[in-house]
Amino acid sequence: MFKFKTILAALVGAMALVAPATAAEPGGPLVPKQSWTFAGPFGTYDENQLQRGFQVYREVCASCHGMRLIAFRNLSEPGGPRFSEAQVRALAAEYQIVDPAAEGGVRPGVPADRFPTPFANEQEARDANGGAYPPDFSVIAKARGIYEPFPNWAFNYFTGYSEGGPDYIHALLMGYREPPEGIELQPGQYYNDYFPGHLISMAPPLQDGLVTYEGEGVPETLDQYATDLSAFLMWTAEPHLVARKEAGFRVITFLILFAGLLYFVKNKLWANVKHRNPSPDDVERDARA
Ligand code: HEC
Known part of the structure; x- marks a missing residue:
């Protein structure tokens, strides 16, 4: 037993030493x-x-x-950088958005637009970056x-x-x-x-x-x-991280309370049911039946 404990302690110690690597x-x-x-x-x-x-x-x-999945309006949403809506509107307007419906094919951005990509396509991006x-x-x-x-x-x-x-x-x-x-x-x-x-x-x-x-x-x-x-x-990769963590906390709290509740319900339901080890008499009776 002593030996096992020593080995365990040594192992845990060794793991702690290398942990941040x-x-x-x-x-x-x-x-x-x-x-x-x-x-x-x-x-x-x-x-x-x-x-x-x-x-x-x-x-x-x-x-x-680029950042093509992010819209300007995301920048003012809860849990994010929280720029004001006016700031976002002004920011979006600085960008030119390609829009076939607009006169001349481009128009100033609005908060609902996504960030325009710096290159038209992958090939153009590679050409501008030495192939990468x-x-x-x-x-x-x-x-x-x-x-x-x-x-x-x-x-x-x-x-x-x-x-x-x-x-x-x-x-x-x-x-x-x-x-x-x-x-x-x-x-x-x-x-x-x-x-x-x-x-x-x-x-x-x-x-x-x-x-x-x-x-x-x-x-x-x-x-x-x-x-x-x-x-x-x-x-940008996980804009709803804070909401997700809050929901997780609520769910876990609920589950803990619910587990306690179930425990008491179980005690109540089984309160009047007798249970004990069968006596030799019971065994004999069951064998006869
Ligand atoms: C002049 C163009 C240019 C600019 C400006 C630039 N990058 Fe890059 N970046 C590249 C290219 C090209 C690659 C691909 C490199 C490769 O595959 O060898 C890359 C790759 C990356 C990668 C991916 C690495 C991987 O693991 O694949 C990250 C992260 C990155 N850049 C971050 C940044 C950040 C942060 C900035 C701004 C502070 C920035 N880059 C500015 C051209 C640029």
Whole structure:
């Protein structure tokens, strides 16, 4: 018994030591996990952070990456960046929307329109990017994740970890560096620690001071931009996260109360039914019957 306990303790200790280790792919460097406001069963989005993330997207990434499943009006919905309706209307009007019904084929956007894509089609996007395709951002935070060796992923069942997408995007934006000895970059290729295969055809899109945030107090650093943008992309991929978590909480609370109720009902229903182990007399009687 003593031996078993020692082994168990050693195992748990060893697992705890390696717990935070995650990577973008097997054998790759570890993706550092960030602390997100939307993590955990009660996590919610930080509206200001989503607004900043949208600003970074619009000013830097939108020239290559579309967001075709997101409509302007989504930006003012509950649980999201909560821009005012007037802001959304003004923002939409800055875009030209292709509309065959309009005079001249284009018209200014309205809140119901979706974000226009930067390229007409995939081929045009590839031609503009040296053959590589900048993926659409609508659900990219759900389409990417991180690789975790055993036993780390097993912990996720208990911690409810589901932020692999934003953790990966954050790491990717921070992960550019000089290639190690012996690796030749083709023109238009860059070395990134976290991109699967490491050779990415996207130039480092962000650097310190690139985007000017309104107001004081938020650092204008690469790390901050990457964090805000990753949070924003989590929202575009899962805009109803907060409502979903609230519904989950209500359902679980109901189930716990209901289980208690069922327990008392069961006690009441069976209160007058006698049950005991059969005595030798009973056994004899049953055998005769
Ligand atoms: C000049 C065009 C351009 C801009 C601007 C740009 N990207 Fe990209 N991005 C690309 C291309 C091209 C790829 C595909 C790279 C590849 O497949 O090698 C890509 C790929 C990506 C990917 C997917 C990586 C993967 O795992 O497949 C992410 C995430 C990404 N970009 C984020 C961003 C963010 C965030 C910004 C803005 C801060 C941004 N990009 C700005 C061109 C761009």
